[in-house]
Amino acid sequence: xxxxxxxxxxxxxxxxxxxxxxxxxxxxxxxxxxxxxxxxxxxxxxxxxxxxxxxxxxxxxxxxxxxxxxxxxxxxxxxxxxxxxxxxxxxxxxxxxxxxxxxxxxxxxxxxxxxxxxxxxxxxxxxxxxxxxxxxxxxxxxxxxxxxxxxxxxxxx
Numbered sequence: 240x241x242x243x244x245x246x247x248x249x250x251x252x253x254x255x256x257x258x259x260x261x262x263x264x265x266x267x268x269x270x271x272x273x274x275x276x277x278x279x280x281x282x283x284x285x286x287x288x289x290x291x292x293x294x295x296x297x298x299x300x301x302x303x304x305x306x307x308x309x310x311x312x313x314x315x316x317x318x319x320x321x322x323x324x325x326x327x328x329x330x331x332x333x334x335x336x337x338x339x340x341x342x343x344x345x346x347x348x349x350x351x352x353x354x355x356x357x358x359x360x361x362x363x364x365x366x367x368x369x370x371x372x373x374x375x376x377x378x379x380x381x382x383x384x385x386x387x388x389x390x391x392x393x394x395x396x
Contacts, residue, residue: 240293251291255326292329301334315350318351
């Protein structure tokens with residue numbers, strides 16, 4: 240059901256990134272191209288990793304895209320899950336749980352001590368799912384982000 244992504248998966252990952260962005264009401268913010276995803280996942284210096292969830296016929300029905308982070312408090316790497324997505328018609332079949340289980344397995348195997356991700360506060364079905372697995376919100380922290388003009392301004396351009 241879960242396997243490591245290959246270069247041949249880039250088009251379906253790209254399509255599912257766009258589907259996820261549409262679900263999150265932010266499709267107009269997607270700028271990533273297939274070429275960029277290929278380079279990030281399979282280039283000379285990969286910046287991210289991906290796993291694919293397949294149905295019984297081998298069709299890709301979901302994905303997890305992640306990268307390593309580092310905890311100065313724990314002194315070890317962790318996994319930051321950038322995107323977890325299962326196509327709506329395939330939800331409820333265990334694919335999302337299987338993807339998270341694989342990432343948790345990688346953490347345990349490699350000695351990573353955290354598996355983290357963000358979820359939109361209005362996404363009640365996902366929040367309930369994550370909490371059913373034992374995940375807890377880090378509601379004492381607020382995520383900040385610099386992009387576009389603010390990032391360029393601060394960076395001196």
